[in-house]
Amino acid sequence: MNPLIKFATVMVIALELTFIKSVTLNIIIIGVSAFLYLFLKLNWRQWLWLFILPLLPGLGSWFSLMYFGTGDHEHMAWVMLSRVFAYLWLGGLFTLKLNDERDIFLATLEQKAKLSATFVYALVGVLNFMPAVSQEMKTIRVASQMRGQTLHIWQPQLYFKAILAAIRWSQNLAEGMVSHGFTEGATRTHLQVVTIKRRDWFLLVIILIAFQLLLLPNWY
Amino acid sequence: MQTISKSKSTRWALRDVLLLAFVAVFIGFIFWVLGPIYNLLSAALTPLGLAPFANELLIGGWMMAAPLASILIRQAGAGVLGEFFAAAVEMLLGGQWGVATLLSGLVQGIGSEAGFAVLGYKNWGWRGIFSSAITGTIVTFIWSAFRDGYSSYHIGLLIALFITRFISLLFFGGVLVVAIQKLIEKAGVLHRD
Structure with a gap:
């Protein structure tokens, strides 16, 4: 399935889940996702990630709703616990495979969703800078420690220095891109043309219709 | 020194987009x-039933990108x-919220941006920044009412959560951003043509 189509499907369902207060429905989402994961061949680390990560925010909401909720708060507590899992398991269908599919996802955004090339390539450029960002933050903190100052999260100097780096790098990258032939607003040709199969559109429609039908019994 | 394009056109210049992305x-x-x-x-707060406060205390930090982008680029939509x-x-990069991150990011961006919008995108100083902290609190709190089940909380807890979030945004999205802006202005690293 094309990652952008997958993304659209997941986003629509996630948005609807935000407004649906149903434990049953959340569990159905988790169950369907779990079923699909069986085909995605996850490694044990990813399974662990799926189970552990939602526990903290889920239990956090559960306890506070149990203690401080009003009205039908016990139901809501279970809704929140299952919802956090549903969000992550549903989202994982897209994000866990993203490392392999990132290039085609961005290419689809540009070619099919007609997102401006400026934004797509800015995103690509910035993503490739991530290791450098991590290194730069270390450098900033160490450099100030050498002068006997520790930069904390609540000090403007820390952000100021980060912004200085952002200014410098964005300028360098812009120059680099232009010098490699990137022209703003120009029509681009593509070496790899992305096509979205008719089957993908069909799946999108079927899944979304099936989800709406699930809503009919009024679970909430 | 970075030159920010001052054109009022809706087209985004490459260098502005890159600056925004890096920030x-x-x-x-x-x-x-x-x-x-x-x-x-x-x-630590979970057994006490107070876990949402951890989120409220730090939300201002996660939302800092919006007001910073606004004051740097000074264009509608930057936040x-x-x-x-x-x-x-x-x-x-595989953050822990998956696709829900995007939805929240969008809501937070709109909330923060609304503060500059109500002032007609004319005030990029402390007035605009604090106004964005106020609208940011209100908009994201409405979102939380649905997404985090806040609508089922006792009114006392709701008020406490709202105040905590407001303080967090006032500090990270308000005081801190104003201080950063002062440093940037003093250093003269931004030039608007």
């Missing part, structure tokens, strides 16, 4: 480092885009 990533990274602290705090970029990068 978003740096802010995102600084608060990603905070992740373990947030988890510890939230784990939404900045916050959306931060969320997109977090998602593409």
Whole structure:
């Protein structure tokens, strides 16, 4: 399935889940996702990630709703616990495979969703800078420690220095891109043309219709 | 020195987009480092039923990308885009909220941007910044009412959560951003043509 189509499907369902207060429905989402994961061949680390990560925010909401909720708060507590899992398991269908599919996802955004090339390539450029960002933050903190100052999260100097780096790098990258032939607003040709199969559109429609039908019994 | 394009056209210049993206990533990274602290705090508060306060205390930090992008680029849409970029990068790197990050990022961006919009995109100083902190609190709180089940909380807790979030945004999205802006102005690293 094309990652952008997958993304659209997941986003629509996630948005609807935000407004649906149903434990049953959340569990159905988790169950369907779990079923699909069986085909995605996850490694044990990813399974662990799926189970552990939602526990903290889920239990956090559960306890506070149990203690401080009003009205039908016990139901809501279970809704929140299952919802956090549903969000992550549903989202994982897209994000866990993203490392392999990132290039085609961005290419689809540009070619099919007609997102401006400026934004797509800015995103690509910035993503490739991530290791450098991590290194730069270390450098900033160490450099100030050498002068006997520790930069904390609540000090403007820390952000100021980060912004200085952002200014410098964005300028360098812009120059680099232009010098490699990137022209703003120009029509681009593509070496790899992305096509979205008719089957993908069909799946999108079927899944979304099936989800709406699930809503009919009024679970909430 | 960076020159920010001052054109009123809706087309985004490459260098502006890149600046916005880098600022978003740096802010995102600084608060990603905070992740373990947030988890510890939230784990400690969970048995007391007070875990949402961990979120409320730090939300201002996660939302800093929006007002910073606005005051740097000074263009309508900068706040939404900045916050959306931060969320997109977090998602593409495999952040713990998956696609829900994008939805929240969008809501937070709109909330923060609304503060500059109600002043007609004319005030980029402390008035605009504090106004964005206020609208940011209100908009994201309405979102939380649905997404985090806040609508089922006791009114006392709701008020406490709202105040905590407001203080967090006033500090990170208000006081801190104003201080950063002062440093930037003093250093003269931005030039508007």
